[in-house]
Amino acid sequence: xxxxxxxxxxxxxxxxxxxxxxxxxxxxxxxxxxxxxxxxxxxxxxxxxxxxxxxxxxxxxxxxxxxxxxxxxxxxxxxxxxxxxxxxxxxxxxxxxxxxxxxxxxxxxxxxxxxxxxxxxxxxxxxxxxxxxxxxxxxxxxxxxxxxxxxxxxxxxxxxxxxxxxxxxxxxxxxxxxxxxxxxxxxxxxxxxxxxxxxxxxxxxxxxxxxxxxxxxxxxxxxxxxxxxxxxxxxxxxxxxxxxxxxxxxxxxxxxxxxxxxxxxxxxxxxxxxxxxxxxxxxxxxxxxxxxxxxxxxxxxxxxxxxxxxxxxxxxxxxxxxxxxxxxxxxxxxxxxxxxxxxxxxxxxxxxxxxxxxxxxxxxxxxxxxxxxxxxxxxxxxxxxxxxxxxxxxxxxxxxxxxxxxxxxxxxxxxxxxxxxxxxxxxxxxxxxxxxxxxx
Amino acid sequence: xxxxxxxxxxxxxxxxxxxxxxxxxxxxxxxxxxxxxxxxxxxxxxxxxxxxxxxxxxxxxxxxxxxxxxxxxxxxxxxxxxxxxxxxxxxxxxxxxxxxxxxxxxxxxxxxxxxxxxxxxxxxxxxxxxxxxxxxxxxxxxxxxxxxxxxxxxxxxxxxxxxxxxxxxxxxxxxxxxxxxxxxxxxxxxxxxxxxxxxxxxxxxxxxxxxxxxxxxxxxxxxxxxxxxxxxxxxxxxxxxxxxxxxxxxxxxxxxxxxxxxxxxxxxxxxxxxxxxxxxxxxxxxxxxxxxxxxxxxxxxxxxxxxxxxxxxxxxxxxxxxxx
Numbered sequence: 030x031x032x033x034x035x036x037x038x039x040x041x042x043x044x045x046x047x048x049x050x051x052x053x054x055x056x057x058x059x060x061x062x063x064x065x066x067x068x069x070x071x072x073x074x075x076x077x078x079x080x081x082x083x084x085x086x087x088x089x090x091x092x093x094x095x096x097x098x099x100x101x102x103x104x105x106x107x108x109x110x111x112x113x114x115x116x117x118x119x120x121x122x123x124x125x126x127x128x129x130x131x132x133x134x135x136x137x138x139x140x141x142x143x144x145x146x147x148x149x150x151x152x153x154x155x156x157x158x159x160x161x162x163x164x165x166x167x168x169x170x171x172x173x174x175x176x177x178x179x180x181x182x183x184x185x186x187x188x189x190x191x192x193x194x195x196x197x198x199x200x201x202x203x204x205x206x207x208x209x210x211x212x213x214x215x216x217x218x219x220x221x222x223x224x225x226x227x228x229x230x231x232x233x234x235x236x237x238x239x240x241x242x243x244x245x246x247x248x249x250x251x252x253x254x255x256x257x258x259x260x261x262x263x264x265x266x267x268x269x270x271x272x273x274x275x276x277x278x279x280x281x282x283x284x285x286x287x288x289x290x291x292x293x294x295x296x297x298x299x300x301x302x303x304x305x306x307x308x309x310x311x312x313x314x315x316x317x318x319x320x321x322x323x324x325x326x327x328x329x330x331x332x333x334x335x336x337x338x339x340x341x342x343x344x345x346x347x348x349x350x351x352x353x354x355x356x357x358x359x360x361x362x363x364x365x366x367x368x369x370x371x372x373x374x375x376x377x378x379x380x381x382x383x384x385x386x387x388x389x390x391x392x393x394x395x396x397x398x399x400x401x402x403x404x405x406x407x408x409x410x411x412x413x414x415x416x417x418x419x420x421x422x423x424x425x426x427x428x429x430x431x432x433x434x435x436x437x438x439x440x441x442x443x444x445x446x447x448x449x450x451x452x453x454x455x456x457x458x459x460x461x462x463x464x465x466x467x468x469x
Numbered sequence: 470x471x472x473x474x475x476x477x478x479x480x481x482x483x484x485x486x487x488x489x490x491x492x493x494x495x496x497x498x499x500x501x502x503x504x505x506x507x508x509x510x511x512x513x514x515x516x517x518x519x520x521x522x523x524x525x526x527x528x529x530x531x532x533x534x535x536x537x538x539x540x541x542x543x544x545x546x547x548x549x550x551x552x553x554x555x556x557x558x559x560x561x562x563x564x565x566x567x568x569x570x571x572x573x574x575x576x577x578x579x580x581x582x583x584x585x586x587x588x589x590x591x592x593x594x595x596x597x598x599x600x601x602x603x604x605x606x607x608x609x610x611x612x613x614x615x616x617x618x619x620x621x622x623x624x625x626x627x628x629x630x631x632x633x634x635x636x637x638x639x640x641x642x643x644x645x646x647x648x649x650x651x652x653x654x655x656x657x658x659x660x661x662x663x664x665x666x667x668x669x670x671x672x673x674x675x676x677x678x679x680x681x682x683x684x685x686x687x688x689x690x691x692x693x694x695x696x697x698x699x700x701x702x703x704x705x706x707x708x709x710x711x712x713x714x715x716x717x718x719x720x721x722x723x724x725x726x727x728x729x730x731x732x733x734x735x736x737x738x739x740x741x742x743x744x745x746x747x748x749x750x751x752x753x754x755x756x757x758x759x760x761x762x763x764x765x766x767x768x769x770x771x772x773x774x775x776x777x778x779x780x781x782x783x784x785x786x787x788x789x790x791x792x793x
Binding site: 125131270274302349353394 | 674677684738
């Protein structure tokens with residue numbers, strides 16, 4: 030028990046955790062990771078205009094990831110949702126139009142001539158190359174797919190050009206091939222996507238038939254990825270924005286401040302109420318509740334779970350519910366004290382009797398949280414999912430703290446001299462005498 | 470404290486609230502859907518100058534958004550602030566060329582440009598939900614509510630499998646649950662008609678949470694009834710229920726109070742996007758606490774006493790009809 034509690038505080042006190050390959054933490058308060066609605070940022074959902082194949086979708090995700098990385102956002106997230114949707118999250122980005130412009134671009138695949146001007150003509154020395162557009166683009170290609178070299182059995186990329194472009198390509202490869210002499214500086218042919226080189230190769234023989242292949246030390250998976258990429262540039266998939274959500278950092282900060290303020294005030298009021306009504310038992314519950322808060326936040330950090338406004342609301346709500354378990358136990362204890370049991374005994378019976386109610390009651394909340402999770406995750410509504418996840422963690426931890434921590438502390442206190450004064454534990458003390466056991 | 474004795478009154482009160490809720494829900498619009506469910510866009514704008522809301526509305530009307538809702542922020546002294554919340558219908562997307570540059574303004578750009586002409590503005594929040602997603606949200610919400618109701622029904626039947634006639638406990642809890650849900654929906658229907666209170670995905674989240682809470686509360690009381698039946702086999706069900714409610718009422722009230730404290734604190738401080746959620750929670754906690762004692766438990770008494778056939782005649786509104 031002490032380990033769990035101590036661990037929770039330690040987790041929260043260290044902003045960045047890096048332990049045995051486990052890296053957690055951020056610059057946000059307590060090192061928690063905060064959602065877009067609290068730090069500001071952009072959340073976009075796009076849908077393709079026709080149903081794409083798996084590979085087409087993979088190519089699209091790659092293209093957009095490559096472009097989004099240019100934005101310099103620290104933790105961008107590009108995820109496929111269902112068959113034909115993309116969810117793009119850009120935390121901290123203020124310039125919405127810049128993002129939409131990049132994402133809205135049509136993927137452009139270009140065939141580029143890379144002249145080598147000095148040795149060594151290796152990809153490791155990009156400064157030795159000067160790139161020159163050939164005018165041939167993805168639109169001039171008719172296919173690109175992964176295959177194997179019939180002789181060596183090695184994976185290769187196969188591609189073909191449209192009939193109209195074959196002539197120009199033949200001339201181009203013939204020119205490039207001439208530079209490929211021993212001791213010379215061989216020029217290369219490259220496929221570039223949005224200005225970034227996907228693959229480049231020296232030309233071992235002029236390609237006159239309009240279809241060629243790229244050999245290399247590729248793995249089958251690399252070639253497959255490459256084919257998907259080239260295809261996505263050959264036949265770009267049009268996408269439409271179907272949902273957009275932008276929150277400026279200032280608005281996010283306002284929301285965060287307000288939620289924290291609400292949480293602190295709510296917690297303080299609940300603690301006061303508990304102590305006022307249940308006296309010493311309330312104080313113990315109050316301590317438990319503070320520990321509860323630390324544990325939940327530590328779990329949020331370790332998972333890690335991104336805290337959104339709705340997640341915070343669920344967490345604050347779960348504070349109220351965590352109190353419920355304690356109240357159930359205390360009310361039970363009071364009854365036992367009232368019928369004249371000694372305090373240590375009342376504590377034990379109180380916990381045992383209250384457990385079935387706590388268990389049965391919380392299961393209904395957990396069922397609802399699970400349903401909410403699916404409701405939220407089928408659409409693109411992350412706030413519902415955030416609420417469900419926070420609520421689930423809150424309920425589970427509250428059961429643990431009430432049953433394990435409150436109980437240990439109560440038993441500890443009840444065993445001391447304080448335990449002789451039931452008045453300290455309930456508002457009306459108990460009927461009759463001042464010490465337990467006389468009123469039975 | 471004879472709780473069973475006042476069942477006539479609480480049944481009457483609930484019947485009144487229930488019927489009133491059904492009536493408001495029957496008058497369209499039953500609930501005012503937010504952009505999550507109807508599709509549309511919402512802006513949070515910060516203007517450099519203080520603007521007259523009528524002027525903002527007029528400007529939006531001129532560019533084809535007469536249906537828009539315009540809500541200025543309100544300063545401490547009651548005057549309008551510089552921050553505006555604006556809600557419009559679905560917007561056309563901007564058309565972009567190969568480089569992603571806008572060639573034809575979409576609905577959003579048009580709105581921002583014409584409002585910027587009134588006073589320079591900064592967009593600090595923007596939300597756009599297309600009809601496709603809105604339709605899915607409606608469908609998913611409906612599925613979630615139905616699945617939740619079924620799951621709870623199964624769960625309650627299971628939780629009370631050891632008591633005599635578990636179906637009675639389960640049905641009573643479900644009646645309380647429907648009672649709570651309909652009254653909360655009725656309240657929102659009225660709030661929607663009067664104050665443009667919108668129903669969004671977070672609202673559904675709130676309704677489901679309330680369902681969970683209502684069941685939780687009912688289970689605690691029923692659990693005690695179950696225990697007392699075993700403890701005092703000689704007592705009548707009326708006495709058992711009176712005793713059980715008396716024993717659990719402090720817990721029910723204290724839990725509700727703590728929940729209302731935290732929800733209240735959130736309501737005062739938290740952002741507008743979760744306000745519908747908080748309203749539902751507050752209303753649900755109050756109705757849920759009331760119904761677990763006065764509806765679920767008392768229904769159990771009525772049923773166990775075999776009064777169920779007479780129950781209709783005890784409700785004055787239905788009574789005369791039955792007599793006729």
